Amino acid sequence: MEAYTELLLWAGEHGVVLNGIEPRRIPGRGIGIVATRALEPGEKLLHVPSAMLRTMDTVPKRISRKLPKKMKIHGLLAADLALNPHPGKYGKWNAVVPSRADIWDSLPLTWDPRLSHEFLPRAARDLLRKQEAKFAVDWAAAEEAFPETPALSRDDYLYAWLLVNSRTFYHETARSLKLPPDDRMVLQPVADLFNHADAGCAVLFSAASFAIMADRAYAAGDEVFICYGNHGNDMLLAEYGFVLASNRWDEACLDDAVLPALSARQRAHLDDRGFLGNYMLDAATVCYRTQVALRLMCVPLREWQRFVDGADDGGKGDDAAAQAKADRLLASLLGKYRETIEKTIDTLGSLQAGQPSQRELLCRRWRQIQTLIDTTITRLES
Ligand SMILES: C[S@@+](CC[C@H](N)C(=O)[O-])C[C@H]1O[C@@H](n2cnc3c(N)ncnc32)[C@H](O)[C@@H]1O
Structure with a gap:
């Protein structure tokens, strides 16, 4: 019997209701949720009573009391999961979460740093560094709080911490509203088996329950998704360990293409005006920050300042000429960046660090970033 069959029996006894859906193993996506019959838009597919949530209030006092008062809910829930003080209570739920091997395989925070630090695209790497810093704070507190034998190991805590990172839902209560938004997170059974797509079912909550509602019609056998947020693939890679083949929210960071082309003076000007770095493009647009940096490389300083201040050129047509120059410059920078990416992919092909599946995910x-760049070059040159 699949572990999720037992989970459903246990959850059903506690008021969780599934309507027209069931969990199933899906190649490449672990467990997911599929429609067992035709579903209508707006149908309520899942009901989870609030009593089933794991929140800051369900972390036993003997755990929370030992941890710093200001510890984030992420770190608290991770300690609760790792120490597992009530194996009977949550045993059926714990049995369905991805294995430690699955988490180690997919999530960059556990990868060989030679791979994650040198080969993740910049946006994913920046997120990873933030995660590393957050984890270091939480782990330092947990390690100090639970030194007894058998001690809580770093890997036990990291595994739990990453499960929390990839499985929590936003939830408000009168109490959590007094906390910052990143402290309003809860774990909920069964709902945490929905996989992500760039558009998906609505997730609603009230004081009494969570509900998931069909966003559109589904045929029997279709996988039913929720949307974890309007995330690009670098975010999904760093935080959830996968990328979508098709993602309307995808974008790429151009800092490695644009920053090296700037002189020290130009960097200083951009920094002064708050425009240094964080240059992004998506399939349809290049961001305004990138335009500001390109303009600086294409026009005299006075003219650039007028551009940054939002002043037009009084109809003289200089702006169109400057934009054409900026577009040509961008196409050339992107062409060079594309070659660098090609070399990165070649290097990954012969690298020994990390697992083949991790290197394949990076490639x-x-x-995908190359495709975004190619689309932009074609647009700029047409
Ligand atoms: C909230 S869980 C969803 C259920 C999960 N598949 C499981 O087996 O328990 C989030 C994790 O599911 C996987 N996942 C979610 N959506 C995915 C997708 N579209 N493609 C591949 N993996 C996905 C990732 O490993 C992610 O970290």
Whole structure:
């Protein structure tokens, strides 16, 4: 019997209701949720009573009391999961979460740093560094709080911490509203088996329950998704360990293409005006920050300042000429960046660090970035 069959029996006894859906193993996506019959838009597919949530209030006092008062809910829930003080209570739920091997395989925070630090695209790497810093704070507190034998190991805590990172839902209560938004997170059974797509079912909550409602019609056998947020693939890679083949929210960071082309003076000007770095493009647009940096490389300083201040050129047509110059410059920078990416992909092909599946995931991500760049070059040159 699949572990999720037992989970459903246990959840059903506690008021969780599934309507027209069931969990199933899905190649490449672990467990997911599929429609067992035709579903209508707006149908309520899942009901989870609030009593089933794991929140800051369900972390036993003997755990929370030992941890710093200001510890984030992420770190608290991770300690609760790792120490597992009530194996009977949550045993059926714990049995369905991805294995430690699955988490180690997919999530960059556990990867060989030679791979994650040198080969993740910049946006994913920046997120990873933030995660590393957050984890270091939480782990330092947990390690100090639970030194007894058998001690809580770093890997036990990291595994739990990453499960929390990839499985929590936003939830408000009168109490959590007094806390920052990143402290309003809860774990909920069964709902945490929905996989992500760039558009998906609505997730609603009230004081009494969570509900998931069909966003559109589904045929029997279709996988039913929720949307974890309007995330690009670098975010999904760093935080959830996968990338979508098709993602309307995808974008790429151009800092490695644009920053090296700037002189020290130009960097200083951009920094002064708050425009240094964080240059992004998506399939349809290049961001305004990138335009500001390109303009600086294409026009005299006075003219650039007028551009940054939002002043037009009084109809003289200089602006169109400057934009054409900026577009040509961008196409050339992107062409060079594309070659660098090609070399990165080649290097990944012969690298020994990390697991083959991790290197393959990185190559897939770099190819997606190349496609975004190619689309932009074609647009700029047409
Ligand atoms: C909230 S869980 C969803 C259920 C999960 N598949 C499981 O087996 O328990 C989030 C994790 O599911 C996987 N996942 C979610 N959506 C995915 C997708 N579209 N493609 C591949 N993996 C996905 C990722 O491993 C992610 O970290």
